[in-house]
Each structure stands twice: as C-alpha cells, then as structure tokens.
Amino acid sequence: MAKKPSAAGPTTAATAALTRAGVAFVPHAYTHDPAVTDFGTEAATALGIDAERVFKTLMVDTDAGLGIGIVPVSGMLDLKAxxxxLGGKRAAMADLALAERKSGYVVGGISPFGQRTALATVLDDSALEFDTILVSGGRRGFDIELAPADLLAVTRGTAARIRRP
Structure with a gap:
C-alpha cells in the first residue's frame, strides 16, 4: 500500500492525517454522480468492491456527547448499540449541518480521519474480518483503503458490534 496519495486521489485532511501518522493506505477515486445520495453504495459499485468492505462514517449525538460510528454500507447503524x-443510553443521528461543521467535511464525504473536532469513534467489529476496508477519504468520489487496526490506532477508536442484524 502507498503511504501517500497518488494520481488516483486528491490530498485531503484525511490523507494528510494518515501521512503524518505514517499509516499505509491506498487512495481510490471515482466519479461521483451528483444525483446519487446513497454515497456508500455508489462507492462500492463504482470501485467494484464488496459492500461489506466499504464502510460509512456517521456522526451521532448521544446523551454522552457527539461520536462517530463506522459501519458497512451494506448495513444499518444500531443507534442504541x-x-x-460510547458510554451513553440514547443516540440520534447528528444534525447534518452540525456533522459538517464538526468534521470539516460535507455529508457523503465525512472521513474518520482529519476531522476538525476529534470525536470518540467506534468501528463495527465486522471490519476486523478483513485485511483492509475502505472509508471516505474526505470527499464524495474518494475512498481510502487501509487496515482496520490502523483506522482504530489513528482515531484512537474501539471496535464493537454497532450494526443492526
């Protein structure tokens, strides 16, 4: 895996954060269709990657504060889990404007790396079944492939079952 972006993808706050951390990643750029709102499925289809290996980054508002949940695009987030x-009892999806402001990214391009405000992060444990997974690289039409352990190390995250069955 490359340690820095190549012609395949742009430099973003996410790629800069991974490069600073010395984490190996592979950039994957694709043409985003502005009419598409199911960004994760679009990425999986455009890149020809199994949807269980492509993960979406979602910001939630819990009674313990804001947090990040990362789940496969093939599934749904279990808010209670x-x-x-995250140490709370209730959660709801964060307001879109708040998610963009806190992350520094647009919805559909929110990456777990290089966010304006570092938040507690939980990666769905299904990611640990794969050598590498893909997450948003900080723009619509751009994903980053890396090892789940590296994602957890850079975000100081934890793994737990947070997807709905």
Missing part, C-alpha cells in the same frame, strides 16, 4: 459503546 453505538450509544452504549
């Missing part, structure tokens, strides 16, 4: 993993 994420709230519990």
């Amino acid at each position: 994420l709230a519990s993993a």
